[in-house]
Amino acid sequence: MTISAEKQLYIALYVLGTPDSYRSVVTKFDVGKATAWRAVKRVVKALCKHRNHFIRWPTQKEMDxxxxxxxxxxxxxxxxxxxxxxxxxxxxxxxDAI
Structure with a gap:
C-alpha cells in the first residue's frame, strides 16, 4: 500500500511520541502493520540523513x-x-479527540 509522505510523517511522529503499540497505530491510521513500520523507518532514516542540519555543536560564543x-x-x-x-x-x- 502506498501512502502519502504526509501520512507517513504523521504515523512516525505518533509512534515516536507515544507508548502505543503498532496494533493501536494501525487502527488509528487505517494502514497495515508493515506499512506503518516502513513509514516509521523511512521517516527516521530521512531525519538521520539530515541530522547535521538540525543538530550541531554550539560555537564557543554560544557555549559561553x-x-x-x-x-x-x-x-x-x-x-x-x-x-x-x-x-x-x-x-x-x-x-475532535483522536
Whole structure:
C-alpha cells in the first residue's frame, strides 16, 4: 500500500511520541502493520540523513553565552545545555479527540 509522505510523517511522529503499540497505530491510521513500520523507518532514516542540519555543536560564543545564562538563572556553573526526556500527559480535547 502506498501512502502519502504526509501520512507517513504523521504515523512516525505518533509512534515516536507515544507508548502505543503498532496494533493501536494501525487502527488509528487505517494502514497495515508493515506499512506503518516502513513509514516509521523511512521517516527516521530521512531525519538521520539530515541530522547535521538540525543538530550541531554550539560555537564557543554560544557555549559561553548559554553557560553564563544557566549559571545566573539556575546556579549551574559550566553547563552549556540540558536535555529533558520527560513524558508529559496532555488530556485530549473534548471535541475532535483522536
Amino acid at each position: 553565552d548559554c553557560s553564563q545564562r544557566l549559571q545566573m538563572q539556575y546556579g549551574f556553573p559550566k553547563v552549556i545545555g540540558a536535555l529533558d526526556g520527560t513524558h508529559v500527559y496532555i488530556s485530549a480535547p473534548a471535541q
